Amino acid sequence: PHSIFIPPDRVDNINESFKGNFEGIGIEFDILNDYITVISPIVGSPSDGLLNPGDQLIKIDGESAYKITRDEVFKKLRGPKGSKVGLSVARAGLDELLEITIIRDKIPIYSVLAKFLMDDDSTGYLLMNRFSATTSNEFITAVEELKTQGMKQLLVDIRYNSGGYLDEVVKIIDDFLPGGEKIVYTRGRLKNANEDYFSTGKA
Template sequence: MKRDSLAFWGKLTIVLASLVFAIMLLVGGTLAANYKGLGNLIKVVTLVKSQYLFEIAPEQIVEGAIKGVVESLDDPYSTYLDKKTFSALQEQIRGSFGGIGVLVGVKGHYLTVVKPFPNTPAAEKDIRAGDMITAIDNKPAKDMDTETAVNLMRGPVGTSVELTILREGRKDPFPVQLTREEISVPTVEGKMVPKEDHMGYIMISQFTENTGDEVVKTLVDLKGQGMKGLVLDLRDNPGGELNSAIKIVDQFLDEGPIVHIDFRIGRDHTFNAEPDKLNMPLVVLVNKGSASASEILAGAIKDAGVGTLVGTKTFGKGIVQTVFPLDSGAGLKLTTARYLTPKKNDIHKKGVAPDVVIDQEVTAQEDKQLDTALRILREKMAS
């Protein structure tokens, strides 16, 4: 056994040496000038093998090296995905996953429940809209981004996760233990607005592979019910699948660019709208939790002048990640491009500013943003 381990270490050192050589050939002089730093990589592995007090698996060294390369980019959106996390991300894109059935957004410094979905573990355990999540499995959630939180709350069906909840009216946080189930949550909800003539309302919670088709179907259904004006709600939508967002924008634009994808190396691409748009008054709701694909949609609507944005400035994530599968079921999510709005505005770390700014208190009883959107839509339809 010991001999096998030594043989593995020997092979690992040879592989790393070959990797250093290959990288130098690929990158050329820039990296060759730092050959001592690359040599240190082999030296560190050798020292760990020969001097480290505790036994460590060679596979752990390799995975740690990969993580270190990605972390050195200092990009919070580029990350190495172990097998479990990569599988969870694929499930999220498909729209079906092992989870607890809750939509979260960021309010202040804390994750806040936007909506628990019916007939899910979250609903059964009385998780409520407005609940603040202060910890996930005892990991503090203050200033945690939604993507990390989602990954922590999702996992294999039958496993458990503990949320620490702070609820208005209760002095102290309290734990809630939940068992993950197979969750298949529709990402689109649509209805005719009660007591309003011919007004439709569509809320998109996130963008999965199915979201574009869901929106198209919902639009057809609402038009069949007499819809002549629409409020599109993108609040607290963290984004997701790019092609779904493009398909939705295409419903509202008759021609021209939807989004420009700007790569570092000359392969930029522009997605253009196809004729035959949905010709009706449109108001779009956005807030700080509207990110990524949501901002592609909002930015295109604003630049094309086909709708009015109401709410607060969006999150400001204007970069595109590509997910690359790796061996052994792992993956790499890497920032590969930035996207620009139709007028070539770079909104990364800036966000999309609404046409009408309306703040919304977390604990407010009335939805001032929605009320404002309906008022504006009413005026548009009357003109």
């Protein structure tokens, strides 16, 4: 009941989202009035300091971006680290387009989106939106930071989590259990596809 068919043309995007990073210019965007509109540049990305929220991308490498689709945006803006992309940008308050060249780089995709102490100053809160290849490391780092702030107990929010790598889930749960506890198991049509995951006693 938890399996879906992923069309071949979406496989690369799905895999990329769970790798924990991609190579591109690093923007969050929407398509408004038929143009790519920057919601915000990702902090520390190649776009940080070059593009502003509200900027509209009118041309990409000299080609019109009018009525571009989301899939086309990914194909045109993402690319190998070190490669360049030229953007013609409409910015509020300016009469002429800005011509900006951005050098693509590796962009991290964070899965721990929020971490803070709640009002009682002893309960930590973590929001995780996926289980990517970097999630367990992000989780450990976030928990250690909250401990230094006085955390005594932890609330992990996965209500809108899109799923991901089972191994990463197991690593996280393993931190809370004594050794030998069954964490999860999988069962398939073939016996050699069956897996049982047990805690290692790291807790």
